[in-house]
Amino acid sequence: MNIYKEFGARTIHNLAGASTRVGGPILAKEVADAMVNASTLSVDMTELQASASEYISKITGSESAYVTSGASAGLTMAAAAILAGLDPSKMENLPSVKDNKNEFIISREHRNGYDHAFRLAGGETIEVGMNEILSGAGVRRTEAWEYESVVNEKTAGIVYVATQDSEPPFEEVIKVAKKNNLPVIVDAAGQLPPRENLRKFIEMGADLVAFSGGKAIKGPQSSGILCGKKDYISSVALQSLDMDEYYEIWNPPSNLIDKSKISAIPRHGIGRGFKVAKEEIAGLLVALRLFIEKDINAEMANCKKYLSIIDDKIKSLPNIETSINTPSNSEEYPTLNIHTGNIDAFELCNSLKIKSGLFLNEKGLSENFMTVHPMNLSDDNIEQISDVLHNDIKEYIK
Template identity: 40%
Template sequence: MPDDTIYEDLGVPSVVNATGTKTRIGGSRIRPEAVDAMNRAADAFVRLSDLQARASDLIADVTGAQAGYVTSGAAAALALGAAACIAGDDIGAMAQLPDTEGLPGEIVMARTHRTGYDHALRAAGARIVDVGTNDHHLGTGAQNVEPWEYADAITEDTAAVAYVQKPYTEPSLEAVCDVAHDHNVPVVVDAAAELPPVTNLEAFIDAGADLVAFSGGKAIRGPQTTGFLAGRAALVSSVAAQHLDMHAAEAVWEPPTTLVDPEALGGVPRQGIGRPMKVGKEELAGFIRALDAFKAEDHDARQREWRARSERIAATLDSVAGVRTSITAADKTAVAPELTVTVEAGSAGISATEVVGALRREEPRVFVGADDLPEAFTVNPMCLTDEETTYVDERIRAQFDA
């Protein structure tokens, strides 16, 4: 592998990414056209509200939503989405956040949808109200959460219902939206890593979601620091009012009305809870170009390319004693054909945990997926080149041959 990346120049070991679009190792590779757009954006100025309004139109076009907004990652999208559901177009409430005293500050969420990422909702001041159980895992046939449990938890203090989209989550998003909308409560969906398939850009809006949070730095391959919201125009307008630099004289404050409704707000908002989540003109331009490219991509061809890489590594490891491989369909938590390598340490002479640790200590570091330890590790092909696939293949096999 080449040893002349910028990271070696900086005295930091680089990483060969065989674990997918993980933020902790830099997400994905930014598309060349996005990098070019960022470089060009750096040489000129623009009113960020104008650029956000343009991005809103493009996001609406590809998702079927009323509006969209570019954020500093999907977690920021969730935080801003929660803030919009709590404050609406009340600029006094916006200024009060994250203090939700006297405001509808509760977000209803199934226990089985809770993750560390829901901290983003709580950062806006929301208090999460858990519903449901873990009974499905007892094997009795019971479901973890039923639609009536959402209805029972919604009160006058409810700002939203939060839903984490994965192929295995239940009840269905449609059922949850029906219940929430019967009570005039919006539904916010965390779909950060749910691309591809490209059809998911529209699927959650079609199912009734009011706001959907996606990552811009994973499969879309925009700047790693970007995410975006798609959803109802009124909620997106609240997001913009709480995120954009509003430190302006009211007499000359003329935000783009397709994004912000000054009449509804009744005045210039203070710097909102989103101010620490700034998105620069370079990231905005890069994201717009990346979203265009992602939409136009041949996604079937990309899936075939990813599967071929997983199959190459599987073919090498299938002959190793104590090793069993399988390739997942894109229906689990991964959105690409991912290779699972199960290791019987007694026969292989090394455990899966030892393989993962040894690979991470090499230079360059090789990162494979560790979510299935101690029995197995995974190889995700999304961020690998053909050259890197060969290198990963060799380095994994070397651990068993040592």
């Protein structure tokens, strides 16, 4: 059965990795089965999120957690929780912030298209630092003192976008935040693996951390995790769940929402549009369990084997040079770079997409190479994919 073909859409070969635009990872059978099973049963969504919070918190070491509709939604709700706290009237007003305490400090190097997430909640991003290295005008990157220099009465918090080489060091930013009593949101959407990052930022003092559920965890593509301080997660829940309840007979689980801390139930909040289905929560939880329990070194060894098969097939083609990149951290995916010599990498990459539905990682196109990410390769498809890739490149070169 091919449900996509039934409705007129073609299937593709995703060699790009976890990218949403190519459908992300293939779900494990256990994850898909969990989602189907969840679809046959009814559940109280507040109770389900409370159960998810308890399970995720044990893994991340956080006080509480919430399953979001992706990491970007998690960032919006993190900002909303900081801006509104547990005050129903403030929740009602978002994205309008009446006291104007809505500024989130962010390094200029960390700016990206996902900044929309903070503005959606009513936040304003305040840049610090300079892109001097990129502009060729200096050797220094953003430094911690620059965050402190812009703290004022409008400052609501600090945003830190985590990558393998983010600057300044996170511990220095945390010191500034604690000194000024400011919460820190960490965008760690793509920072798995390694699995240790599930706990790292919380242990270092982050107040809220957002992860994608549809990347390395291999959960539903529209799922994510927001973990952190309980009061903030309670605010997220209050602004996301269906709040069409009578306060008198509303009984939220106390590990998710402490009813004694709020005087009234807010109406549907700013996060209502980020609804997460029961099937997605079930799928995410099973995927997370598989992620933390699996033999990841064996998985990476298989990935390298698959890349070697492709490498052996295409490296002898004219103008083609290949290299397998093996990260120093054994939990991170190896990749295969295909250097195209005097062949235009943009044109070849586009030809592969159009002709055979081969979607490669395109980050290196401006430097004339394409990258094969092995996340979706398996014993079942490696021979077919390697043959199609070899034949299509060979035909294009002719």
